[in-house]
Amino acid sequence: MEGLLFNVNNGYVEGIVRGYRNSLLTTPAYSNLTQCETIDDLKLQLGPAYGDFLASLPPNPSTSALASKTTDKLISEFRYVRANATGSLAKFMDYVTYGYMIDNVALLITGTLHERDTRELLERCHPLGWFETMPVLCVATNVEELYNSVLIETPLAPYFKGSLSHQDLDELNIEIVRNTLYKNYLEDFHNFVNTHSDMAGTPTAEVMSNILEFEADRRAINITLNSFGTELTKADRNKLYPTFGKLYPEGTLMLSRADDVEGVRLAVDGVHDYKTFFEAVSMGGSSGPGNMGGGSADGKSLEDMFYQKEMEISKDAFTRQFTYAIIYAWVKLREQEIRNITWIAECIAQNQKDRIGNFISVF
Amino acid sequence: MSGAADREAVFPTRQSLGIMKAKLKGAETGHSLLKRKSEALTKRFREMTRRIDEAKRKMGRVMQVAAFSLAEVNYAVGGDIGYQVQESVKSARFRIRTKQENVSGVLLPTFESYLTEGNNDFGLTGLGKGGQQVQRCRETYTRAVESLVELASLQTAFVILDEVIKVVNRRVNAIEHVIIPRTENTIKYINSELDELDREEFYRLKKVANKKQRDNAAADAEMKARREALEKNDPGALKQDSGPADILAAEDDDDVIF
Numbered sequence: 285m286e287g288l289l290f291n292v293n294n295g296y297v298e299g300i301v302r303g304y305r306n307s308l309l310t311t312p313a314y315s316n317l318t319q320c321e322t323i324d325d326l327k328l329q330l331g332p333a334y335g336d337f338l339a340s341l342p343p344n345p346s347t348s349a350l351a352s353k354t355t356d357k358l359i360s361e362f363r364y365v366r367a368n369a370t371g372s373l374a375k376f377m378d379y380v381t382y383g384y385m386i387d388n389v390a391l392l393i394t395g396t397l398h399e400r401d402t403r404e405l406l407e408r409c410h411p412l413g414w415f416e417t418m419p420v421l422c423v424a425t426n427v428e429e430l431y432n433s434v435l436i437e438t439p440l441a442p443y444f445k446g447s448l449s450h451q452d453l454d455e456l457n458i459e460i461v462r463n464t465l466y467k468n469y470l471e472d473f474h475n476f477v478n479t480h481s482d483m484a485g486t487p488t489a490e491v492m493s494n495i496l497e498f499e500a501d502r503r504a505i506n507i508t509l510n511s512f513g514t515e516l517t518k519a520d521r522n523k524l525y526p527t528f529g530k531l532y533p534e535g536t537l538m539l540s541r542a543d544d545v546e547g548v549r550l551a552v553d554g555v556h557d558y559k560t561f562f563e564a565v566s567m568g569g570s571s572g573p574g575n576m577g578g579g580s581a582d583g584k585s586l587e588d589m590f591y592q593k594e595m596e597i598s599k600d601a602f603t604r605q606f607t608y609a610i611i612y613a614w615v616k617l618r619e620q621e622i623r624n625i626t627w628i629a630e631c632i633a634q635n636q637k638d639r640i641g642n643f644i645s646v647f
Numbered sequence: 648m649s650g651a652a653d654r655e656a657v658f659p660t661r662q663s664l665g666i667m668k669a670k671l672k673g674a675e676t677g678h679s680l681l682k683r684k685s686e687a688l689t690k691r692f693r694e695m696t697r698r699i700d701e702a703k704r705k706m707g708r709v710m711q712v713a714a715f716s717l718a719e720v721n722y723a724v725g726g727d728i729g730y731q732v733q734e735s736v737k738s739a740r741f742r743i744r745t746k747q748e749n750v751s752g753v754l755l756p757t758f759e760s761y762l763t764e765g766n767n768d769f770g771l772t773g774l775g776k777g778g779q780q781v782q783r784c785r786e787t788y789t790r791a792v793e794s795l796v797e798l799a800s801l802q803t804a805f806v807i808l809d810e811v812i813k814v815v816n817r818r819v820n821a822i823e824h825v826i827i828p829r830t831e832n833t834i835k836y837i838n839s840e841l842d843e844l845d846r847e848e849f850y851r852l853k854k855v856a857n858k859k860q861r862d863n864a865a866a867d868a869e870m871k872a873r874r875e876a877l878e879k880n881d882p883g884a885l886k887q888d889s890g891p892a893d894i895l896a897a898e899d900d901d902d903v904i905f
Contacts, residue, residue, distance in 0.1 A: 347718075394734045408730060458735065459774040466775060503775050510778025524774075587723050587777065623722050630718035634711060 290606040294373050297365055298606075301614050304361055305602055307333055309621055310647045317628050318640050323350070326629055330354075347629040354622045359411045362615065372482035376608045378439065379473050380615060384413025385440055386469060390462040392421050393453055396430045412615075415439065427453045443468035460516070463507060463524045470500050470526045483608065491601045491609035495616075498597055500529035501558065502590045508539045508548050509586070530555045561589045588644070595620055595646040620644055654832040659840030667837065671830040678822040685815040687751045692808050695801060702798040706791070713791040716784040723777035732772055732781075739763070741789060743796055748804075753811045758800040760793050863904060 291298075309317075313333070320326040323344050330338055337357045341349060366377050388409040395402040402422040409418070417437040424430035431450035435441045443465045453461060477483050477492040504525045511521050522540035526532070531539065531552060538551035549566070552558035565586050584592075598613035624643035631640040657663040720728065740763055748755045772781050 351721075391730065394731055398734045400734070405730070408727065458731065459772060463775055506776050506778065507774050510774050516774075585779075587780070590776075627718065627722045630715070630721075634715050634718065636711075636715050639715075 287606045293370050294606075294608070297368050297373060298610065300365055300368070301610050302602070305610070305614055305617065308617055308647055309333060309624070309645070311645045314624065314628075314643065314645045317625070320628075320632055323347070323629055323633060326350075326625075326632060330625065347626055347633055350629050351622060351626040354625055355411070358615070358618045358622065361618075362412060365611065372480055373608055373611075375480075376477075376483075376488075377611060379476060380612055381412050381415075382439060382469050382473070383466070384410040385415060385438065386413070386443070386462060386465045388413040388418065389421070389434060389438065389440060390458055390465070392418075393427070393430065393461065394458050396424060396427055397454070397458070399425075440465065440469075442472065460520065460524070463503070466503065467524055467526045470496055470503070471528065474500075474526075474528050477608075487604040487607040488609050491604055491607055492612065495594075495597055495601070495609065495612060497529040498594065500526035501531045501535075501552075501555070502594070504529065504531060504536055504539055505548060505552060505558065505586075506590075508542055508551075509545065512544065531558075557593060561586055561593075564589065588642070591620065592644050592646075595644055599646045617646070653829050654836050655829060657833060657837070659837040659844075661841065664834065664837045664841070667830055667834045671827065671834065674822055674826050674830060678819060678827065681815055681819045681822065684751050685812060685819055688753065688808060688812045688815060691750050692805075692812055695805050695808060699798065699801045699805060702794060702801055706794045706798055709787070709791045709794050713784070713787045716780070716787040720777060720780045720784045723780040728772055728777075728781065735772065741792055750808070753808065755804040755807055756800070757804065758796050760796045762789070 313329075316329050317326055320329060327338050327341065327345070327350070334354060334357055337353045338350075341353060345353075362377075366374070369377050391405055391409060392402050395405045402424075403419075406419065406422065415438060420437050421430060421433050424433050428450045431444070431453055435444060447464055447468060448456075448461060474493065474496045477489050477496070483489050483492075507521060507524050518540055522536075525536040525539065527536075529536070531554075535551050535554060539548060542548045542551055549562045552562060564584065594616060598616045601607070601609045601613035604610075624645065627643050628640060631637060655667075657667070741760060742763060743758045743760045746757050746759060748757050772778065
C-alpha cells in the first residue's frame with residue numbers, strides 16, 4: 285500500500301538520492317586512489333566524482349582542506365534534497381541533522397563554559413547541524429543564558445528538557461552532556477519513525493529501526509569500552525544507554541555492570557553480529573578491542589567492524605523502495621566515503637602506505 | 648718566533664729568574680690540567696653529538712607515528728576533536744623539571760620529563776566513538792613530547808658544552824703557544840744576561856789581577872835597581888846594614904803577596 289502514493293510527494297527526491305548513491309566511489313575507484321603517489325594525483329582521481337568542489341583547491345592541498353571540500357559536496361547535495369523535500373520527508377531530514385546539531389551545541393557549550401568568544405566557534409560547527417538561529421546562541425555569555433536560548437531557539441529543546449538542567453551543563457563533563465543528548469535524540473528518532481502516520485509500518489520504519497538500533501547498540505558498547513579507567517561511574521554510564529536496540533534491556537543491563545572487556549563480550553553474547561565482532565577482535569589483536577589496528581596492518585578493530593556493519597546496513601537500505609531511509613543511508617555512506625578519502629590522503633601525505641587499505645568500501 | 652722580541656719586560660736578575668721559573672712550572676701544570684679537561688669535555692661532546700643524532704632520528708619516527716595516530720583519530724571520530732581537547736584541559740599533565748649535571752666543572756642543564764598522576768582531563772573525549780583512538784593518540788604524543796624534551800635537553804647541553812670547549816681550547820692554546828714560550832724566552836734571556844755579566848765580571852777581575860802583577864813586577868825591578876845602585880856606592884854599608892840591622896827599622900820589606 286505504501287508504494288501507492290509515495291511517489292506523489294517523494295518520488296523526485298528518492299530518484300535524486302539514488303542517483304547520488306550511484307556516484308559514490310566504488311572499490312575499483314578506491315584501488316585507483318590507493319595507487320596515487322601524491323595528493324595531486326589523488327585530487328585528479330577524484331575529479332570525476334568531486335570535480336567542481338576540488339577545483340578551487342591549491343596544488344598539493346592539506347588533507348583537512350580536502351576533507352572540508354568533499355564535505356562541502358555532501359552539504360550542497362543534502363541542502364538540495366532538503367529543499368525539495370516536503371511534509372514528513374522534510375521532518376525526517378531535519379531529524380537526520382539533529383545529530384550534528386548536538387555536536388554543534390556541545391561545541392558552543394564548551395566554548396561558553398570556558399568563556400571563549402563563541403562566534404569564532406561557528407566556523408568550526410558542522411554545516412549539516414547548522415540551524416538558522418544558531419548565531420543567537422552566541423549571544424549568551426553564561427551557561428544559564430545559553431541553556432535558556434537552547435531551549436527556546438533550537439529543535440533540541442526536548443532532549444535537554446527533563447534530563448539536563450543548566451547546573452548540569454556546568455558540572456557534568458561535556459561528553460556526558462553530549463551523550464545524554466544523543467541518547468535522547470536516538471530514542472526520539474526511533475519513536476518518530478515508528479509512530480509517525482506516514483512512516484509507521486512502512487519500509488521506512490523497518491529499515492530505520494534497524495539502523496537506529498544498530499546505532500544505539502554501537503554507542504552503548506563504545507561508551508562502555510571507553511569509560512573503563514575514567515571517572516564515569518556505572519550508574520552514570522547506565523543513563524547514557526539508549527533504551528532500545530537489540531541489546532536492550534538485558535544486554536544494556538549487563539553492559540552497565542561490565543568492568544572489563546570480557547564483561548562487555550558477555551553482555552553482547554546474545555546478539556550474533558556483535559558476538560562475531562568480539563570473536564574476530566579477540567582472535568586478531570591481543571591488545572584488546574578498540575585499538576585500531578594496534579600497529580598491525582590487517583587486524584581490524586571493533587570500531588572498524590562497526591563502521592563496516594553500518595555501511596552494510598546502509599547499503600542494504602537501497603534495496604528497499606518507497607522509503608526515506610535511503611536518505612539517511614546515503615548521508616552515512618557519503619560520510620564514510622569522506623572519511624575514506626581523508627584516510628587515504630593522510631596515508632599518502634605521511635608516507636604510510638602499509639595501512640592505506642584500512643578504509644571501508646562497500647560498493 | 649724569534650725569541651728575542653717575545654719576552655716579558657723584566658730585569659735580568661736572579662730573583663726574577665726564580666720568579667720566571669716558578670711561573671713556567673705553574674704554566675705547565677695548568678696546561679696539562681686544562682688539556683685533560685678539554686679532552687674530557689670533547690669526549691663528552693662527541694658522545695652528545697651521537698646522542699643528538701640518535702634523538703633526532705628517533706624524533707622523526709615518533710612524530711610520524713604520532714601524526715598518523717592523529718589521522719586515525721580523525722578517521723574514527725569523524726570530526727575535529729581539537730577544540731574540545733584544548734578546552735577541557737585544566738592543568739598540565741606532562742611536566743618537566745630541570746637539573747644540573749656537572750661535567751668536569753661545567754654545569755649542564757638537563758630536562759627531565761614526568762607525568763603527573765591522576766590528571767586525565769579529557770579522559771571522556773570520544774566517549775561515543777573513537778575514545779580508544781583518542782587515548783592511544785595521546786599516548787603516542789606523550790612519547791613524542793618525551794623525545795622532544797630529551798632532544799631539547801641534549802641540544803641545550805650541546806650549545807653550552809660547545810662554548811665551554813672553545814674557551815678551554817683557547818686557554819690551552821694560549822698557554823701552550825704564548826705563555827710557555829714567552830716564559831721560556833724570558834728565562835733564556837735572563838740566563839744569557841746573567842752569563843754575560845759573569846763573563847764581564849771575570850774579565851774585569853782578570854784585568855785587575857794582571858795590572859796588579861804588572862805593578863808588582865815594576866816595583867820589584869825598581870827595588871832591585873836601587874839596591875844594586877846602593878851596593879855599588881857603598882858595598883860594606885849594605886853588608887853592615889844587612890847584618891846587624893835593626894829589624895824593626897826594615898822599611899824596605901816587600902809586601903807579601905799570596
